[in-house]
Amino acid sequence: MSRSTFNRRRFLGTAAMSSAVLASPAYLRRAHAAGGEVNIWTYNDFVPKAFKEQFESETGIKVNVRLVDDQGKQFNLLAAEAPNPTVDIMTVAGHRFLQFIDSELLAPLDTSRLSNWGNINPTFSESDWATINGNKWGAPILSGMEVLSYNTELVSAEEAQTWDTLFSEKYSGQTAYIIQDMMSIVMLMKGYDGNMVAYMDDPDKAAAIVEEAKQFLIEKKPMVRKYYDSGAEVQQMFVNQDIALGHSWNGPAAALINDGFPLAMSIPQEGSYGFVYTYNIANNAPNVDNAYTFLNAILASPEIGASMTKASGFISTYKDASNYLTDLEKASTSFPEEQLANLQFFRAEANEMKYGLVDPAVEAIKAA
């Protein structure tokens, strides 16, 4: 996700956060001055620049970041390089763990090598999805969710309380969404389990539900302005006023709000899904020791978590990270309790069946 604007407030915020990180306890001195390099595949803004510079100067380990924008592409890249990948750390969403683990692409995380593991909020580090086959597979860093984002000058907060507004005649031609994500949400809108875990024993019902969601999106196709793929695209569409509202991840929307754009987001009453990004160590990673040094360093303080939130817009999983956010940043990364009650996390158990049905449906919607 790339940033679309850079204003004075953001500059001051970044400068202040850089100073805070630089003035923070010398956590990095504890890291062994190992030298060498660590190769990371991650999303834009997930490795704070000030942290990266300090880490490199303190440890002598060069941090090579390759940007990714899609979990599927990341999987394919890694699968193509296996069993001798060039990457040490990837950024896998918690609900995609199983696929990577089944393909032997991830190494179990040895949390005993991470003295700062306790700095992660247990809500994320100890949740049921975080432990598979008795192992931890990733260090949670940022949390996101599927939200309804809307231009506050064009759409009212009341209208944004339901996903129906996204498909209303009133906003025809002024909406955008990611089809694959929208399939899960449409299932939820229609009262089904978008994770499809409830239908694991009934594939026919699962197929019928996906078909219903597909037909719904095909029927509504003339009303959508754009099917998009990346956060940068939806940001651009909002800024250019090509759309009035759309489905998005909270990160790109929060980044626009922090830039002063008249945007707000909601978790509609029908519900939505949340996900957690984690840093993971690749199976057979070439620089494992450096990868653990990096992970331990990035988990060292809530200031780093806050700087990741400031840059990406996603919510930090670190304890007390919100103490280092401005009021506007706090507002853009928090939701009312009644809306949070509508949120559930993506689950991976039925992924093989779910995406076996959803992926062809997505192609059918695009082609229709």
Next chain:
Amino acid sequence: MSLKAGAANSPGTHEASRRTFWGRLINWTPYRLLMGIVTASPRRQFLILAAFPVLWLLTQHLGPMLQMLRVSLTDAYPVAPGVEQHFTFDNYARFFGDRIFWQPFFRTLIFASVLTFCTLILTYPVAYFLACHVSRKNQMLMLLLLLIPFWVGEIVRTYAIMILLGNTGAVNLVLKWFGLIDRPIPFMYTSFSMGIGIVYLTALYMLLPLYSALEKLPKSYNEAAADLGAGAWTRFRRVTMPLTLEGVSSGCILVFLISTGFYATPVLLGGPSTTVFAETIAGFFHVAGDEWPTGAAFATIMFVTAMLLTGIFQRLMYAMRKGDTK
């Protein structure tokens, strides 16, 4: 020849050439022996000269295509641990067995054909003006000006179109300023914006062959036709057009082939109803799982189809040229 003559006439020059690097190299015995072996026969000379181009063609052009073909005939790629790869035609059968994929496929071919025609219509007058009405001195300057947008990449030029056509873009602002519209016209994310983008990106590939063909056309032909009483339209139809068909053919083939493969521009400028086949193919490579073989098969199908259509088009153009020369 002149060097030899010069050298023979002037011993001083010969001595000077021996002192330079090339002079020393030419007179170096191992080099002389090597050159003797290399140029011993025309056949050997040909083989040595052909080695690098053939190697380049095989590794850089045909190699990836053959690898794509190989992947398209397997049931798993990349091969996951514990999985055995098998030979199969299923990936090709999937295309022919599922109508879902036909729509973006035919849409791509239709878009590419229409946009090729539009590019031809738009660029022919530009090429004609440049070749026939601009002085030799200024032609290079004009060509340089036309080349300027091509100094930056496809993505940057696509974003330039977005800036131009967006709701808050230059076109809408001008229309609003003149009072022609109250609300912005939604140009973006439509067939129109995608078409504008592709024509803009491919125009030069049409322009250069046309310019080259028109530039070779002797002015005297049109003058003779005029003397015989042919009007402007007749002169264009009977003289200019037939004699530049080769340029038209080259330009159309280039633009058509490039248009069938565009990915980023349709993604950025297109809308929900403009999905092209490149997006469908890319979908198989993005989706996590064993979908690469299907993507490779679909890419091969598009490649073969584009080649077939291009071949038919070339035959037609050849027949037209032949007909005109009779």
